[in-house]
Amino acid sequence: MKKTFVLSALLLLAVACGKNPNPPGQTPSKGDILFLKTASYSNWAEVVAGGIAAINGNLDSVKMFGGMMVQDHGKAEAKLTSIASSLNTPIPQTPDSAHLATDALLKTLSGYKFDTTYINGQVVDHIKTIAAFNQEISVGVNSTVVNYAKTNLPTIQMHLQEALAIQAQLK
Numbered sequence: 014m015k016k017t018f019v020l021s022a023l024l025l026l027a028v029a030c031g032k033n034p035n036p037p038g039q040t041p042s043k044g045d046i047l048f049l050k051t052a053s054y055s056n057w058a059e060v061v062a063g064g065i066a067a068i069n070g071n072l073d074s075v076k077m078f079g080g081m082m083v084q085d086h087g088k089a090e091a092k093l094t095s096i097a098s099s100l101n102t103p104i105p106q107t108p109d110s111a112h113l114a115t116d117a118l119l120k121t122l123s124g125y126k127f128d129t130t131y132i133n134g135q136v137v138d139h140i141k142t143i144a145a146f147n148q149e150i151s152v153g154v155n156s157t158v159v160n161y162a163k164t165n166l167p168t169i170q171m172h173l174q175e176a177l178a179i180q181a182q183l184k
Contacts, residue, residue, distance in 0.1 A: 041100050042154040048145060049097050049158060052165075053104035055142045056090035058112035059083075065119050066131050074179050075128045078135070085172070089165050096157055125183070132179050139173035 041049075059082040066079025097104040108116065115134060122130055146162045146169060153159035 039155055045153050045155045045158045046102050048149040049102055049104050051145050053093055054109045056086040058108040059086035061108050061116050069127055071124045071128045129183050135176040142169050
């Protein structure tokens with residue numbers, strides 16, 4: 014609360030002095046803002062589904078992968094929330110409706126069917142997320158947002174490799 018007040022006061026002071034609180038090239042573009050929202054939806058989807066997998070997974074590798082999703086994407090979302098807050102950009106606090114529907118389905122499955130449905134979804138989701146992060150790295154304007162994408166992309170790529178290895182194990 015105190016930190017938000019101080020940041021708000023500094024922002025108001027900068028505006029009152031006629032100075033842009035974001036240096037040139039640092040004001041987030043529409044693409045940066047869309048990326049923040051997309052990345053947040055992705056993080057939330059991974060945290061929620063990962064929590065389900067950590068409990069309901071049949072194979073130990075699926076359970077461990079789910080736990081890794083909760084941990085890694087939870088940390089990534091905390092950092093993303095901080096960035097979005099500093100840019101006065103609201104971001105989602107839950108997965109999108111499609112992932113909420115998938116989560117509801119996952120809760121009804123068990124055994125091999127659960128593992129394959131979860132892991133196949135993880136492969137697709139991580140491919141889409143990698144594309145979004147590469148897009149932000151290529152055309153993003155705000156250096157903080159671009160650096161977030163650059164910093165987190167290797168972890169997401171590693172998640173994809175892990176998901177592909179588990180997917181191969183399930184065939």
